[in-house]
Amino acid sequence: MIDSRGPRWSAGLTSIVLAVALITRSPIVIIIQLVQFGIGAFAGPPRSPYAWLYKRFVQPRLSKDFDSEDVRPPQFAQFVGFIFALLATVGALTQIWPLFTIATACALFAAFLNSAFGYCLGCKLYLLGVRL
Amino acid sequence: MNSAAIVVAVLLLATGYGLVDRKRAGKIKAKADSAHSIAPHEIGSELGESATVLQFSSAFCTPCRSTRSILSSVIAHYPKIKHVEVDAENNLALVRRLDIRQTPTTLFLNAAGKEIARAVGSPKRDQVISALERI
Numbered sequence: 001m002i003d004s005r006g007p008r009w010s011a012g013l014t015s016i017v018l019a020v021a022l023i024t025r026s027p028i029v030i031i032i033q034l035v036q037f038g039i040g041a042f043a044g045p046p047r048s049p050y051a052w053l054y055k056r057f058v059q060p061r062l063s064k065d066f067d068s069e070d071v072r073p074p075q076f077a078q079f080v081g082f083i084f085a086l087l088a089t090v091g092a093l094t095q096i097w098p099l100f101t102i103a104t105a106c107a108l109f110a111a112f113l114n115s116a117f118g119y120c121l122g123c124k125l126y127l128l129g130v131r132l
Numbered sequence: 133m134n135s136a137a138i139v140v141a142v143l144l145l146a147t148g149y150g151l152v153d154r155k156r157a158g159k160i161k162a163k164a165d166s167a168h169s170i171a172p173h174e175i176g177s178e179l180g181e182s183a184t185v186l187q188f189s190s191a192f193c194t195p196c197r198s199t200r201s202i203l204s205s206v207i208a209h210y211p212k213i214k215h216v217e218v219d220a221e222n223n224l225a226l227v228r229r230l231d232i233r234q235t236p237t238t239l240f241l242n243a244a245g246k247e248i249a250r251a252v253g254s255p256k257r258d259q260v261i262s263a264l265e266r267i
Contacts, residue, residue: 004194019139069194076192105138109146117150122192123253124234127220131228 002046004067007074009058010040010050011115014081018108022101027092030104034085040078044071048078076122077114081107157253160240160263168247170239174226180214183267184241187217188232195254199236206260213264242267
C-alpha cells in the first residue's frame with residue numbers, strides 16, 4: 001500500500017517533462033522520462049526518481065492523513081507510459097519525428113488525465129487487453 | 133503545426149475528455165430489456181433473496197476499492213440484497229458474455245438473476261440507494 005497522492009504528483013511532473021520533450025524534441029528529456037517509467041514499471045513506483053522527490057520534498061509538507069492505494073494500478077500506468085516513451089525515444093534517436101510526436105502526445109494525454117482527474121488508466125485498458 | 137500548439141491541443145483534449153468522463157462515470161442505467169441472466173455457479177455464490185449487486189473488479193483498479201466500500205456499506209442496510217464481487221480477470225468468459233469493458237462495472241440483478249441495471253465506473257452512494265429502493 002502506498003500514499004495515493006504520490007502517483008498523482010509523479011504524473012504531474014511527468015506531464016511537465018513530456019511537454020518539455022514535445023516542445024524541445026530533446027532526446028535527453030524523453031530518455032529521462034523513459035528511465036522514470038522503466039524503474040516505475042519494473043522495480044515499482046515507490047523506487048522511481050519522481051517518487052523519491054515526492055518523499056523527500058513534497059510528502060513532508062502534506063497532511064499525515066492520506067488515502068492509501070494498491071501499488072498495482074500506478075505500476076500498470078507506468079508500464080503503459082514506458083511503452084509510449086520507448087516508441088518516442090526510438091523516434092527521437094532515428095529522427096522519425098511523427099513517431100516521436102504521436103507517442104509523446106499519447107503519453108502526455110494519459111499523464112495529464114491521471115494528474116488532473118485521478119484517471120485510472122488500468123481500469124479502462126487492462127481488461128480490454130486481457131479480453132482480446 | 134508547431135510543437136507548442138500540439139502540447140496545448142493535447143492538454144485541451146485531455147481536459148475535455150476528463151470532464152466528460154467524470155460526469156458519465158458511475159451512472160446507474162436501467163436495463164429494461166437486458167437479455168443477461170446470471171446463474172449462481174457463474175459467480176461462485178448464491179444470489180441474494182430479493183436482489184444481487186454484482187461488482188466486477190481487477191487488481192489494476194483503484195476505484196474498485198472505493199466502489200466496494202460504498203456498495204457494502206449501503207447493502208448492509210438491506211438484508212435481502214447480496215453484494216458479490218468477482219475478479220474480472222479470472223472470469224473472462226463471463227466478462228465477454230456480459231460485455232464488461234472496464235472495472236469497476238456493477239450489475240444490479242433481480243431475484244431471478246436477470247440484469248436490471250448497470251453502472252460503469254464508481255457509482256455514487258445516493259444513486260446506489262435509489263437503485264436499490266426501486267428493486
